[in-house]
Amino acid sequence: MxxxxxxxxxxxxxIATHRxxxxxxxxxxxxxxxxxxxxxxxxxxxxxxxxxxxSSLGSNLLVVxxxxxxxxxxxxxxxxxxxxxTIADATALASQVDAPDISAVAPVVQKNEAMSAGGNTWSxxxxxxxxxxxxxxxxxxxxxxxxxxxxxxxxxxxxxxxTQVSAELFPGxxxxxxxxxxxxxxxxxxxxxxxxxxxxxxxQDDQVIVPITTAQSLLIGGGSGTSVSxxxxxxxxxxxxxxxxxxxxALLLQAHQITTPxxxxxxxxxxxxxxxxxxxxxxTLTFLxxxxxxxxxxxGGIGVMxxxxxxxTERIAEIGLRKALGATPRAILRQFLTExxxxxxxxGILGVILGIGASLIVPKLTSNPVALSVPAIIGAVAVxxxxxxxxxxxxxxxxxxxxxxxxxxxx
Amino acid sequence: MRxxxxxxSSYGSSNTSPVIEIRGLRKTYGxxxxxxxxxxxxxxxxxxxxxxxxxxxxxxxKSTLMHIIGCLxxxxxxxxxxxxxxxxxxxxAELASIRNQYIGFVFQQFHLLRHLSALSNVELxxxxxxxxxxxxxxxxxxxxxxxxxxxxxxxxxxxxxGGQQQRVAIxxxxxxxxxxxxxxxxxxxxxxxxxxxxxxxxxxxxxxxxTVVLITHEPDVAKVASRVVRMRDGVIVGDGPPELIxxxxxxxxxxxxxxxxxxxxxxxxxxxxxxx
Ligand SMILES: Nc1ncnc2c1ncn2[C@@H]1O[C@H](COP(=O)(O)OP(=O)(O)OP(=O)(O)O)[C@@H](O)[C@H]1O
Ligand SMILES: [Mg+2]
Numbered sequence: 001m002x003x004x005x006x007x008x009x010x011x012x013x014x015i016a017t018h019r020x021x022x023x024x025x026x027x028x029x030x031x032x033x034x035x036x037x038x039x040x041x042x043x044x045x046x047x048x049x050x051x052x053x054x055s056s057l058g059s060n061l062l063v064v065x066x067x068x069x070x071x072x073x074x075x076x077x078x079x080x081x082x083x084x085x086t087i088a089d090a091t092a093l094a095s096q097v098d099a100p101d102i103s104a105v106a107p108v109v110q111k112n113e114a115m116s117a118g119g120n121t122w123s124x125x126x127x128x129x130x131x132x133x134x135x136x137x138x139x140x141x142x143x144x145x146x147x148x149x150x151x152x153x154x155x156x157x158x159x160x161x162x163t164q165v166s167a168e169l170f171p172g173x174x175x176x177x178x179x180x181x182x183x184x185x186x187x188x189x190x191x192x193x194x195x196x197x198x199x200x201x202x203x204q205d206d207q208v209i210v211p212i213t214t215a216q217s218l219l220i221g222g223g224s225g226t227s228v229s230x231x232x233x234x235x236x237x238x239x240x241x242x243x244x245x246x247x248x249x250a251l252l253l254q255a256h257q258i259t260t261p262x263x264x265x266x267x268x269x270x271x272x273x274x275x276x277x278x279x280x281x282x283x284t285l286t287f288l289x290x291x292x293x294x295x296x297x298x299x300g301g302i303g304v305m306x307x308x309x310x311x312x313t314e315r316i317a318e319i320g321l322r323k324a325l326g327a328t329p330r331a332i333l334r335q336f337l338t339e340x341x342x343x344x345x346x347x348g349i350l351g352v353i354l355g356i357g358a359s360l361i362v363p364k365l366t367s368n369p370v371a372l373s374v375p376a377i378i379g380a381v382a383v384x385x386x387x388x389x390x391x392x393x394x395x396x397x398x399x400x401x402x403x404x405x406x407x408x409x410x411x
Numbered sequence: 412m413r414x415x416x417x418x419x420s421s422y423g424s425s426n427t428s429p430v431i432e433i434r435g436l437r438k439t440y441g442x443x444x445x446x447x448x449x450x451x452x453x454x455x456x457x458x459x460x461x462x463x464x465x466x467x468x469x470x471x472x473k474s475t476l477m478h479i480i481g482c483l484x485x486x487x488x489x490x491x492x493x494x495x496x497x498x499x500x501x502x503x504a505e506l507a508s509i510r511n512q513y514i515g516f517v518f519q520q521f522h523l524l525r526h527l528s529a530l531s532n533v534e535l536x537x538x539x540x541x542x543x544x545x546x547x548x549x550x551x552x553x554x555x556x557x558x559x560x561x562x563x564x565x566x567x568x569x570x571x572x573g574g575q576q577q578r579v580a581i582x583x584x585x586x587x588x589x590x591x592x593x594x595x596x597x598x599x600x601x602x603x604x605x606x607x608x609x610x611x612x613x614x615x616x617x618x619x620x621x622t623v624v625l626i627t628h629e630p631d632v633a634k635v636a637s638r639v640v641r642m643r644d645g646v647i648v649g650d651g652p653p654e655l656i657x658x659x660x661x662x663x664x665x666x667x668x669x670x671x672x673x674x675x676x677x678x679x680x681x682x683x684x685x686x687x
Binding site: 003006013014317320322324325328329330331403404405 | 478481483503504507508510511512516518524526527535536539540541
């Protein structure tokens with residue numbers, strides 16, 4: 001009986017003897033595997049990007065915006081302008097009795113303002129809010145302190161800067177303790193936010209945070225003294241997001257004295273919805289690309305079968321000789337199956353190398369991130385070997401069934 | 412009692428125990444109208460240590476007989492005992508192991524694997540016999556040395572002359588220490604000098620006590636054996652020592668009669684090539 005080692009050796013010899021044909025044989029598998037690596041990587045990369053972008057907005061977040069998206073008349077009341085949402089709404093939502101699943105509430109007003117410090121000027125969004133904002137948005141303070149409830153109550157002229165604003169106004173300095181002039185009023189800088197990078201929608205480091213009361217009186221002013229542009233809600237946990245949604249919806253309908261839910265003058269958007277919309281798009285894309293890769297692998301497998309059939313025909317004399325010298329049909333079967341397996345494996349490994357190479361180049365060309373996942377790579381190599389084996393069964397069994405006399409005559 | 416044992420034993424030491432025992436052998440290719448009866452009833456007994464040649468014109472069933480003797484094919488009817496064992500009804504896998512153990516083939520087209528060295532080619536039957544790489548190397552090296560190719564072991568077939576390739580094939584036939592060496596037109600692709608050399612080796616093996624069956628259509632080749640079997644149209648038409656066969660058939664082989672000088676020449680060649 002021929003040992004596994006001998007079978008392997010004979011197969012490697014046969015593959016090495018026909019080097020260029022072996023390479024052609026595995027080309028289909030090679031390209032298919034490379035395509036799988038890149039497409040799965042692209043899919044996972046963009047999914048990771050979306051997830052990161054959405055979660056950088058805060059965890060278990062619900063955003064209440066003025067205006068309705070369900071009404072037939074489209075969005076009513078300009079988004080963030082003459083708002084239907086007020087500080088009172090935010091206070092009502094913060095009630096632990098009426099809304100037990102909402103753990104934190106932060107009303108927000110926002111306006112772009114010109115600002116200056118020393119000789120430097122800059123323009124950035126100024127956000128008026130309350131202390132829970134920090135936790136809801138998952139932000140960190142790197143120097144000084146965040147605004148306090150006392151700052152909100154008294155309308156103190158204090159500001160917390162994002163890193164980019166700080167770099168523009170106080171280059172190379174610690175801004176804490178300095179003064180910044182915003183829209184003609186002087187604010188003392190009490191803290192510096194840690195960098196959060198830019199999300200899909202905005203640059204989180206290019207902003208200034210002040211107490212909401214101060215913003216309303218000094219910056220936004222006008223008749224809309226108590227209106228807010230958004231209310232951020234944080235649900236107690238991932239599982240209580242829908243309960244928090246129900247509670248907020250009911251409370252706001254009641255506060256705004258609206259009886260028909262479809263006539264609501266506000267919109268509540270859970271973060272998970274953003275996430276799932278975004279990921280479902282990238283999932284569809286991944287699915288599609290994976291389908292294409294699977295088809296190319298199938299074609300690659302048929303290529304292996306095709307060329308192995310040619311190889312069996314070409315090596316009829318060798319098969320006959322091996323049989324004459326004592327090779328059993330099983331030994332021949334095993335030898336050709338091993339060859340097919342090794343071809344598949346080689347195609348897989350070369351495909352992974354090509355795929356990794358492409359994954360390093362693609363982001364440079366398209367700015368799409370490609371995530372290389374080790375399970376995907378191992379899986380791809382295993383699939384390639386499996387394809388070689390599967391499509392090698394037919395040629396191998398043909399080889400093993402050749403009658404030795406026919407095989408010996410065949411030259 | 413003793414006789415029985417001798418007949419049944421595969422490796423009976425008696426010089427007269429039959430190695431090949433064929434009774435009423437028939438072989439038909441195809442079915443119905445298109446069928447060809449290549450062998451139509453052959454009885455043949457070959458004893459251990461005999462040097463037999465089967466001689467016949469083209470198409471008379473030599474290769475068919477050789478395939479059956481070599482267990483590459485099975486008879487349509489009749490019985491065949493090889494080394495005392497009935498092998499007429501074995502399956503493919505069993506036949507493969509019988510071939511590996513009992514038969515050493517030498518073919519007209521050499522049938523060496525081009526991508527392997529001479530040494531690896533000679534090792535091939537030992538691979539299927541399940542020997543360790545070390546044992547294989549030792550035995551294959553020894554066999555190649557015996558046919559005078561000790562200095563060509565790592566050459567590929569393409570780097571060897573036809574005569575050298577056939578010597579590699581002979582080494583491969585020899586390396587398993589087979590019961591029968593079976594050669595089908597082994598000189599068909601060789602020039603006369605190489606032919607003489609190759610036939611010299613068969614004479615050598617015969618003198619060393621091996622059983623050799625040589626198949627050919629050439630009288631000059633056939634007569635190097637100690638016994639000649641003549642076939643025509645699938646039946647045996649003559650069987651005896653070469654002197655008798657060639658002289659006995661009168662006109663047909665009169666021209667080829669200088670049998671004795673040929674054999675002498677081969678003896679000389681054999682002596683010259685005899686390994687130390
Ligand atoms: N596989 C086969 N199928 C059908 N007929 C066959 C087959 N093999 C041989 N024959 C026929 O059987 C007969 C004997 O053939 P075989 O090959 O045994 O002759 P041979 O004596 O070896 O001839 P040669 O000297 O030309 O090699 C021929 O008529 C041949 O056509
Ligand atoms: Mg023939």
